[in-house]
Amino acid sequence: xxxxxxxxxxxxxxxxxxxxxxxxxxxxxxxxxxxxxxxxxxxxxxxxxxxxxxxxxxxxxxxxxxxxxxxxxxxxxxxxxxxxxxxxxxxxxxxxxxxxxxxxxxxxxxxxxxxxxxxxxxxxxxxxxxxxxxxxxxxxxxxxxxxxxxxxxxxxxxxxxxxxxxxxxxxxxxxxxxxxxxxxxxxxxxx
Numbered sequence: 438x439x440x441x442x443x444x445x446x447x448x449x450x451x452x453x454x455x456x457x458x459x460x461x462x463x464x465x466x467x468x469x470x471x472x473x474x475x476x477x478x479x480x481x482x483x484x485x486x487x488x489x490x491x492x493x494x495x496x497x498x499x500x501x502x503x504x505x506x507x508x509x510x511x512x513x514x515x516x517x518x519x520x521x522x523x524x525x526x527x528x529x530x531x532x533x534x535x536x537x538x539x540x541x542x543x544x545x546x547x548x549x550x551x552x553x554x555x556x557x558x559x560x561x562x563x564x565x566x567x568x569x570x571x572x573x574x575x576x577x578x579x580x581x582x583x584x585x586x587x588x589x590x591x592x593x594x595x596x597x598x599x600x601x602x603x604x605x606x607x608x609x610x611x612x613x614x615x616x617x618x619x620x621x622x623x624x625x626x627x628x
Contacts (some may be wrong), residue, residue, distance in 0.1 A: 451469075451474060453469075462476070484527075485527050485531075488527065488528060488531050489531055525552040525553070525555055525556035525558075526552075526556070528551075529549060529552050529553055529556070529558075529561075532545055532546075532548045532552070535548065536549065541572055543572055543573055543576070546565050546566075546568055546569045546572075547569065547578075547579075549565050550562045550565050550566065550582070559590075562582075562586065566579045566582055575602075575606055577603050577606060577607055577610065577613070580599045580602045580606075581600070581603050581612065581613060583595075583599050584596045584597075584598075584599030584600045584603065584616060584620070587599065588600075588620060588623075591623075593620050593623045593624050594624065596616070596620050597617075597620045597621070597624060600613060600616045600620050601617060603617070604617045
């Protein structure tokens, strides 16, 4: 007689059948942990598992270079959760895993910057934008956003470099033009 039967295993879900008279919850947990799984007993851990599944979908199933920006919001939209709930470190950890799995995926790197920014980790955020620019140097978003961070820090010379690139690549980009203009004004470069 089988003490425990696994009926269905997929990312984030496992269907188990067991006789509680023959197998305690502790022994079931030990058995699951032997295979890298665990029993989810609270909302926070369930959300982390949902994030894992969504990151896997984001990286492995939706990995094409079209609509990068839309897909960088995928996790928040799919889960119906916002980073305002404070799960920044958990989200960053799973985006880091996604980046390890697909080091050239700029979607994973864009995903990383949302919780990193929400947690106020600006240096990590800027580094991630730098990593994106190493892969895709003309990405307007990855050039524009560090410019915003440096502008907010009043590091106008650094901000200028990013906004200048955005404006040179996309001369009709409204946001880029406005920030380039304000940065020039702050640097006393008025004509």
